[in-house]
Amino acid sequence: xxxxxxxxxxxxxxPKYYRAVKNLSDQGINKISSNxxxxxxxxxxxxxxxxxxxxxxxxxxxxxxxxxxxxxxLATIMGLDHDYNVVIVGAGNIGRALGGYQGxxxxxxxxRAMFDSNPVIDNVGGIKVYNMSQFESYVKDNTVDMAVxxxxxxxxxxVADRIIGSGIKSIWNxxxxxxxxxxxxxxxxxxxxxxxxxxxxxxxxxx
Amino acid sequence: xxxxxxxxxxxxxxPKYYRAVKNLSDQGINKISSNxxxxxxxxxxxxxxxxxxxxxxxxxxxxxxxxxxxxxxLATIMGLDHDYNVVIVGAGNIGRALGGYQGxxxxxxxxRAMFDSNPVIDNVGGIKVYNMSQFESYVKDNTVDMAVxxxxxxxxxxVADRIIGSGIKSIWNxxxxxxxxxxxxxxxxxxxxxxxxxxxxxxxxxx
DNA sequence: TAGATTGTTAATCGATTAACAATC
DNA sequence: TAGATTGTTAATCGATTAACAATC
Numbered sequence: 001x002x003x004x005x006x007x008x009x010x011x012x013x014x015p016k017y018y019r020a021v022k023n024l025s026d027q028g029i030n031k032i033s034s035n036x037x038x039x040x041x042x043x044x045x046x047x048x049x050x051x052x053x054x055x056x057x058x059x060x061x062x063x064x065x066x067x068x069x070x071x072x073x074l075a076t077i078m079g080l081d082h083d084y085n086v087v088i089v090g091a092g093n094i095g096r097a098l099g100g101y102q103g104x105x106x107x108x109x110x111x112r113a114m115f116d117s118n119p120v121i122d123n124v125g126g127i128k129v130y131n132m133s134q135f136e137s138y139v140k141d142n143t144v145d146m147a148v149x150x151x152x153x154x155x156x157x158x159v160a161d162r163i164i165g166s167g168i169k170s171i172w173n174x175x176x177x178x179x180x181x182x183x184x185x186x187x188x189x190x191x192x193x194x195x196x197x198x199x200x201x202x203x204x205x206x207x
Numbered sequence: 208x209x210x211x212x213x214x215x216x217x218x219x220x221x222p223k224y225y226r227a228v229k230n231l232s233d234q235g236i237n238k239i240s241s242n243x244x245x246x247x248x249x250x251x252x253x254x255x256x257x258x259x260x261x262x263x264x265x266x267x268x269x270x271x272x273x274x275x276x277x278x279x280x281l282a283t284i285m286g287l288d289h290d291y292n293v294v295i296v297g298a299g300n301i302g303r304a305l306g307g308y309q310g311x312x313x314x315x316x317x318x319r320a321m322f323d324s325n326p327v328i329d330n331v332g333g334i335k336v337y338n339m340s341q342f343e344s345y346v347k348d349n350t351v352d353m354a355v356x357x358x359x360x361x362x363x364x365x366v367a368d369r370i371i372g373s374g375i376k377s378i379w380n381x382x383x384x385x386x387x388x389x390x391x392x393x394x395x396x397x398x399x400x401x402x403x404x405x406x407x408x409x410x411x412x413x414x
Numbered sequence: 415t416a417g418a419t420t421g422t423t424a425a426t427c428g429a430t431t432a433a434c435a436a437t438c
Numbered sequence: 439t440a441g442a443t444t445g446t447t448a449a450t451c452g453a454t455t456a457a458c459a460a461t462c
Contacts, residue, residue, distance in 0.1 A: 006412075007428080007429075009428095009429065009430090010429095011405055011408055011409075011414075012401070012405060014404065014405070014408060015398075015400065015401040015404035015405060016401065018404065019383075019400075019401075033442085033443065033444090034443075034444075035443085043430095044430075044431060044432090045431095045443095046430070046431050046432065046433090047429090047430065047431075049443090049444065049445065049446085050429090050430075050431085050445090050446085052444095052445090053444090053445055053446065057444075057445055057446090059443075059444050059445080060437090060438060060443085060444070061436065061437045061438050061442080061443055061444040061445075062436095062437065062438040062441075062442050062443050062444070063438065063442080063443070063444080064442085064443065064444080065444090077408065077411075078404050078407050078408045078411065079407045079408060079410060079411030079412075080404070080407060084407070084410075092307075093303070093304040093307040093308065094304050094308075096300070096304065097300040097301050097303065097304035099300075100299075100300040101300065101301075101399065103383070103399055103400040103403055104403075106400070107400070107403065107404065107407070109403070109407075145410070146406070146410065169410065170406060170409075170410040171406075172402070172403065172406050176226075176310070184413065186406060186409035186410040186413070186414060187406075187409075188402055188403075188405050188406035188409065189402075190397065190399060190402050191222075192308065192310055192397065193222065193226075193310040193313070193314070194219070194222040194223065194226075195379070195395055195396075195397050196310060196311075196314065196316065196379065196395075197221065197222035197225065197285050197287070197314065198218055198219060198221070198222060198395050199353070199377060199378075199379050199393060199394075199395035200285050200286045200287060200291070200314070200316075201218055201221060201284065201285045201286060202218075202377075202393035202394075202395065203286060203291075203352070203353065203376065203377040203393045204284075204285065204286030205213075205286075206391065206393070207218075207393060214452080214453075216452095216453065216454090217453095240418085240419065240420090241419075241420075242419085250454095251454075251455060251456090252419095252455095253454070253455050253456065253457090254453090254454065254455075256419090256420065256421065256422085257421090257422085257453090257454075257455085259420095259421090260420090260421055260422065264420075264421055264422090266419075266420050266421080267419085267420070267461090267462060268418080268419055268420040268421075268460065268461045268462050269417075269418050269419050269420070269461065269462040270418080270419070270420080270462060271418085271419065271420080272420090
């Protein structure tokens, strides 16, 4: 299959489409037009059609989009068509909160284990907390698709290196640092401090 | 002062500039060129100069940018030139993690209180947890500049309404929902589920 | 001064929006 | 069929990059 490069702007809208379509599906609505969907997201109908067209288009002229089909197509595009095994590195404040994060389960991400360089508790809501020294052997013995970095900034790069070294190719990073990772590793950052400063800017400038 | 409208793209880069400049400052470096700064952030020198030019420009031709001055200008632009009083609504997993979030203190945000509709603990790391019924009276009796929403999705809009009703004009929202707020309220969302789905997309599509 | 580097205008690029033929 | 709505091309808009005069 010839792969079209999808722009970052489009990729960032995919979860929004998915959320809206899921809502429609939950409400028992089974048909939606680009116009109505656009209104839900506060964007233009043109953009909706243009975006979906990137993936081949899943609509029917004169009818609109079938909600069930659209939902399933979006899920497949984003890789929600199967489960993932996840480990969390760092069992501090954020790591523990993530251990209980409902979003993981909701989208098929199974948190299998947590790691900490100095574990002070042995499980978080039923998830076992291992010493970081056991990280490589755990990954060797278990299938791990994704790792979450919830360590302090100082540890993050070396943790990332160990994650990558163990063969994991997907990292969700909560540490406030731009990690260096090879091209074949997918990474996504949650940058709380950047978000807070953006809010601070808006607050000061009434935006 | 005639206010120039700053694009969202520029605003999102401000925290990145600030972080880089702070690093330089910590290293004792007191001068930087647009070229060197651009390289640190992985962008072009043109963009750095263009961005700073939006705010009047703080460099010196033939020399570059004075790090101390640049840091201070960026801090002022983002409103980091004074402290803010913050309250957190929702003392669940995420609320509690945020109670211990170091980033707040680092940038002058003081977490003064937490609220929960059903408090099971009475303080989080020294921050008192109040019953949500006391929210309005607390805000009346104390200066509150910013509220964090760390409630479940179902409660988020009504919590937002109470926050706005109490006169707070700045909201940091962690609930997975697009809140309806009046124009004069600044809001910024941390959307963990959207971030997770973007990572899922990248992982599936090797991006 | 000569070299360096900004501030800013102009050119380019990419994303968004508009338009409309295709077609259900 | 006629009306509706997509898929897709073309036009527009805005952001990024290039270029260079200003000037330290």
